Amino acid sequence: MSDRGRTKVLEVDRLTKHFGQAKALDDISFDIAEGEILAVVGESGSGKSTLARTILGLLDATAGEVRYRGTNLLTLDRRRMRQTRQHIQMIFQDPYASLHPRRRVHELVSEPWRVHRGVVERPQWRSRVAELLDQVGLPQSYADYYPARLSGGERQRVAIARALALAPDFLILDEPVSALDVSIQAQVIKLLMTLQLQFGFTAMFISHDLALVRLIASRVIVMYRGQIVESGDTRAIFEAPAHDYTRLLLSSSPSLEGPSAVESR
Amino acid sequence: MAISDLAVTRPARSSGRIGETLAQLSRSPLAFISAIVLVALVLVAVIGAPLLRDFANTQNLRLRFFPPFSLEHGWGYVLGADALGRSILAQLIVGARTSFLVAGATVAVASITGMTIGMVSGYFGGIVDAVLMRISDIIVTVPSLLLALAVLFVLEPSVVNLVLVLAIARLPVYLRVSRAQTLELRERVFVESSRALGTSDAAIIWRDIRPLVVPTVMTVAMLELASVMLAAAGLSFLGVGLQRPDVDWGTLVSEGREYLTRAWWATVFPGTAILITALSANLLSNWMRANADPLQAAAMEPTSSREEAARS
């Protein structure tokens, strides 16, 4: 519980989002401390993606507050929201869909500076892109490529470079490796975690992959049908899950150990 | 492989893209011929028309209904002469300029306006979208020829009025195409990703959506070029189009019709010109649709198989 005393980067308070009758998010409250990686675990329909999009203001919340370092994002005017977005970035699940097909890599990576003027001046763009590509382990020559030429893992690296371009304080990772090949997933996870160590950003890691969550998150919240059913320290949850749904998730997740988990029901 | 290597090592963007397109074009004989025909017609119209304007309107009653394919009176009358003894060839060339000007301007005005409204309408949705789409429905339900007929009957039939009326009539085509595509594009993750970055709506429309809508609109515009030319011809034919000394192919067909039994050439040659242009534009448009983005297609090749596999 070493996180408790630290500054809160994000506080989500009684956040609710309805789509018509359906409650996609029902009274969600949690917070993330500086430098922490919080995992949000759930299956399709749990509301974990809606949560990310509501925090970023891509969807309008029905009720509740999202405070980023004390200021409520949901009541900010457009100008202030734009400024705040500089500090909060998101990496999407499918790198085949999240990069504009008609832009070259250097345009994609420098795009954030076009939106947020003054962060990096135009003459420095080329060299700064080169630096970022280097940080995500891509060769300089990729700057002139279109995404179509890149593999899934390489595209996700471009997306990461783009997200890092504004040196964000808080990063939302929406299933960042689940669309990638198994042999590539470990590469990208290792890269993300190394960058986290290097830059110290705070992150919310959305995933359905418990094995992965166990490796990288310090705390976990488990979502089911728009509600948080359990939250706590990663180790505690994995060792002694309190909620039935968490237990079901853990027992369903296939293990390398053998078919015991599947046979036991 | 060689193509994709070229595309990458060449940093000069625009020249690479044009060269690429030409290389692709030369591989499709039908589209290549169509492109050459269109370019030739435009060149003839641009260079020939100003020189021949006076000659085209010169009447020579001794040459009334002079038949074609005879060099008795020089190359000027090789395609014969009309009821007032004017050279068909010269009129065709002068008419080409007007026809292309009218069709080109109409398509340009209609496509740019239609695309802009369509993208805005599709992107924001809501009440603006609903109103715009109903207006477009109304324009579609009124036959465009009838609309043009009514307006031009009231207004003076001039090139500008003709262009405006035709452009309004053809607007819904572009509006619908670009709106439909915008509706699909705005749900794409890269648009969401731009929004997450804090990009303004105007910038998203201009930088994310427009580059992907333009190729489709261009394809439609090529098709429309031909049909606008025919519509303009139809109006001239009905007598509310252009008046002398302005002349376009439609006017020629319309005037020649009266003497069709005595002098078929006064109608058939301008008619053929319209047909050839329409056909070329259609063929080229088909090719453009199949080949929407040659650079992209070439760059895609090495990884396309991998991508397919990843998605299957």
Added chain:
Amino acid sequence: MTAPSQPLLEIAGLKVQFGQTKAVRGIDLSVMPGEAVAVLGESGSGKSVTGKAIMGLINRPGRVEGTVAFEGRNLVGRSERDLAAIRGPGIAMVFQDSLDALNPVYSVGNQIMEILTVRLGWDRGRAREEAIRLMEQVGIKEAETRLGDYPHQFSGGMRQRICIAMAIALKPRLLIADEPTTALDVTVQAGILRLINALRQESGMALLFVTHDLAVARQVATSLVVMYAGRVVERGKIDEIFARPSHPYTRALLASNPGAVAHWSQLQPIAGNPPDKATKVTGCAFAPRCPRAEPRCRAEAPELRDVMPGRQSRCHFAEEVAHV
């Protein structure tokens, strides 16, 4: 199972090519009656194409070479009529996308019954009884009332169960499952895997389970075939391979699996990307990414060879890899 029996399915030198793209560069594998074999590979490894090739589902311009012997008879190059007789009672298949696999305009009951009336000549009453029994067997509650429902009225997991019901309707001797749980949630996936295991135990049918997920393969299969770049690189008993992989790729896959380590820093990712299917591979296809590759690996393509009892590996240094 008695050891020296005839294999149910024996694939030798299978190659599938689409134009210049070599999807499968030469596969050998066998499935004994009642055996459960997992085919493991990443995207582009040719694993799904292999499944389709067995069923004779590769359409022109795809070219298939080699032999696919089912109960001793080669299926490659057979007429569509011969293949149709084998599909169903011989080999049945379940696909990844259950929504795509079912016809949206017919009720699921109709689709199951049609198989029975058309293939077995049953009357509708009898087919209906059997359809209900099959739906119950695959774990659909209130099967009788749900018979008239359409595919979109079922959840993804339930739809996949219906696809399985259709696949087992004619009691196949071999079931090919092509990533049947990839599109599903983990809790739903667990149910489907349990179902497949239970059906296999009841009926004794053999299973060829195509997947990219090591842990999923472990849940359903007793034997494992690891594919890389259109070739089999290792095969043997799954628990033995997991305990002692004899190909560097298999070893690397296991080491990069998040389930195998306690902290992210212990993950050992595989560098680089799989080779392009269009490119010609000289030497070992994995050599560019292999931590222990030697000049020999790049020059000389290794053969798939026996390295220990019941185990084959396509690596020059298989013995050393296995004994690290």
